[in-house]
Amino acid sequence: MPQSFTQVFLHNYKFDAFLCIFARAMGGKRLKTGAGKIGGGPPRRCRSGKWTQAGFGGITRFAFPFLAGYRAMTQDTTAPDMPPLPMLDKARANLRAACDRLNIHPDVFEELKWPRETLSASLLIRMDDGSRRAFKAWRCRYNDRRGPTKGGVRFHPNVSLDEVETLAFWMTFKCAVANLPFGGGKGGVCVDTKALSASELERLSRAYIEAFAPFVGPDRDILAPDMYTNGIVIAWMADEYSAITGAPLPNAITGKPLAFGGTVGRTDATARGGFFALRYLQGSLGLDPNKATVAIQGFGNVGYHCAKLLHADGYRIVALSDSRGAIHDPDGFDPLAVMEHKHKTGTLLGAPGHGQTREIGNDELLELECDVLVPAALERQITPENQARIKARVILEMANGPVSPAADVWLAEQGTVIIPDILANSGGVTVSHLEWVQNRSGFYWDASRVRDHLRNVMETETQAVWTLHNEMGLSMREAAYVHGLRRIAEAVEARGTQAYFDGA
Numbered sequence: 001m002p003q004s005f006t007q008v009f010l011h012n013y014k015f016d017a018f019l020c021i022f023a024r025a026m027g028g029k030r031l032k033t034g035a036g037k038i039g040g041g042p043p044r045r046c047r048s049g050k051w052t053q054a055g056f057g058g059i060t061r062f063a064f065p066f067l068a069g070y071r072a073m074t075q076d077t078t079a080p081d082m083p084p085l086p087m088l089d090k091a092r093a094n095l096r097a098a099c100d101r102l103n104i105h106p107d108v109f110e111e112l113k114w115p116r117e118t119l120s121a122s123l124l125i126r127m128d129d130g131s132r133r134a135f136k137a138w139r140c141r142y143n144d145r146r147g148p149t150k151g152g153v154r155f156h157p158n159v160s161l162d163e164v165e166t167l168a169f170w171m172t173f174k175c176a177v178a179n180l181p182f183g184g185g186k187g188g189v190c191v192d193t194k195a196l197s198a199s200e201l202e203r204l205s206r207a208y209i210e211a212f213a214p215f216v217g218p219d220r221d222i223l224a225p226d227m228y229t230n231g232i233v234i235a236w237m238a239d240e241y242s243a244i245t246g247a248p249l250p251n252a253i254t255g256k257p258l259a260f261g262g263t264v265g266r267t268d269a270t271a272r273g274g275f276f277a278l279r280y281l282q283g284s285l286g287l288d289p290n291k292a293t294v295a296i297q298g299f300g301n302v303g304y305h306c307a308k309l310l311h312a313d314g315y316r317i318v319a320l321s322d323s324r325g326a327i328h329d330p331d332g333f334d335p336l337a338v339m340e341h342k343h344k345t346g347t348l349l350g351a352p353g354h355g356q357t358r359e360i361g362n363d364e365l366l367e368l369e370c371d372v373l374v375p376a377a378l379e380r381q382i383t384p385e386n387q388a389r390i391k392a393r394v395i396l397e398m399a400n401g402p403v404s405p406a407a408d409v410w411l412a413e414q415g416t417v418i419i420p421d422i423l424a425n426s427g428g429v430t431v432s433h434l435e436w437v438q439n440r441s442g443f444y445w446d447a448s449r450v451r452d453h454l455r456n457v458m459e460t461e462t463q464a465v466w467t468l469h470n471e472m473g474l475s476m477r478e479a480a481y482v483h484g485l486r487r488i489a490e491a492v493e494a495r496g497t498q499a500y501f502d503g504a
């Protein structure tokens, strides 16, 4: 039995390779692809799950029961600790601190130390030019004590196992902070979507589901959008899941288009949730929406809707950015006009503002003089390297993990208020929960009911975190972890801890 993480990993890959050879020996065929055929060979619409397919996707499905069981075994908490995964280790420092604050039973920390299970796969797809390419992919179920795991799928060239597991860890806490009956999960594919054609992207999205279908399910692991997985990607995934399971409306995937069982209000839910949290705190933070200035990093789903909502509320959006660059105008931008320009030209560079607009570097945006900084793109954008140059009084973390743990401590000491990701961006998963509920009941809500529910959740939980922050003298992040951990610990302890066996 392998002992170290590296050994476990290598062992798993050898196991995959063995299955690959075994599958070929058993007669898995290499199938032609072309128009109407998607993925690296497998025939589509295969509902039986029988071993009739070649390619890694088929193998993963075939091998899944062995792999899942094997990985679960190798992640036994009685095994020696694994070598560090840098991001996850750092994220876990918040858990350790919250456990110490609450005097939580050691069994709880032990349970949350590692993901419950992580599956890796190689997605082999046919490219438009006829070649085949393999993309590394993962799906992690971190902890499911409060319910089925829930989390998005990220398509990005820098996605790694460490990132996926860390994002799943954060999802565990986010769902608890929002008081949802879910645990935390996450998935990712190492891919630059901009380098793929639409049909290649469709094949990849479907191949992801094919590889992980046995791992997911409405009562097991529920998928959602994340970076570079928009509504159409989610629709392909949901369609593929329907085909595999034979269920026409799979509620194992949320963020679906409306016509495909989606919910009203999901598109801007993450941004709206952050907006509700900020608006709830703005009085306490001394922010006057008619005077306050905002810089937003990332102009995708979350960044754009955040800009729109804040702008409509009176805030002045003085800077915006995307992966291609950033723009600054002290007199502010109308996000609708910027989006229109982006649609026309493919970039927000050159978009009109209300005054003297100039292009700036992405780094410069973070360091601008403004009241509220909204990172809505990637992790680790604010680190010890640039922390001293951050001038915003308030940071609304719409991205996951945009402030490194060291910078987080340093900024909190300087008096910067950071509304942490596990609270600020929990609006998305909150409305995803409503989609899951509506799919189950078959009764669909109107927009005002969804918004009222979201506002209620965001205000209730923001108030709880703010109260802990003040009463226990914690940073907002520490308070959010304490708040979430209390709920997770209750769910763990309800099933019994060592104390039951000690007769305590």
Ligand SMILES: NC(=O)c1ccc[n+]([C@@H]2O[C@H](COP(=O)([O-])OP(=O)(O)OC[C@H]3O[C@@H](n4cnc5c(N)ncnc54)[C@H](O)[C@@H]3O)[C@@H](O)[C@H]2O)c1
Binding pocket: 225, 226, 227, 228, 229, 270, 297, 298, 299, 300, 301, 302, 303, 321, 322, 323, 324, 362, 376, 377, 378, 379, 398, 399, 400, 425, 426, 428, 429
């Ligand atoms: N979509 C959701 O519902 C949701 C929910 C919770 C958290 N989040 C988090 O919010 C963040 C954004 O997600 P999204 O759904 O808006 O993704 P998206 O793919 O729609 O948009 C991402 C944006 O970030 C920009 N970007 C990428 N690299 C950048 C860089 N180096 N500098 C500046 N901008 C850069 C992209 O150009 C794009 O505009 C992610 O961290 C995601 O995990 C999203």
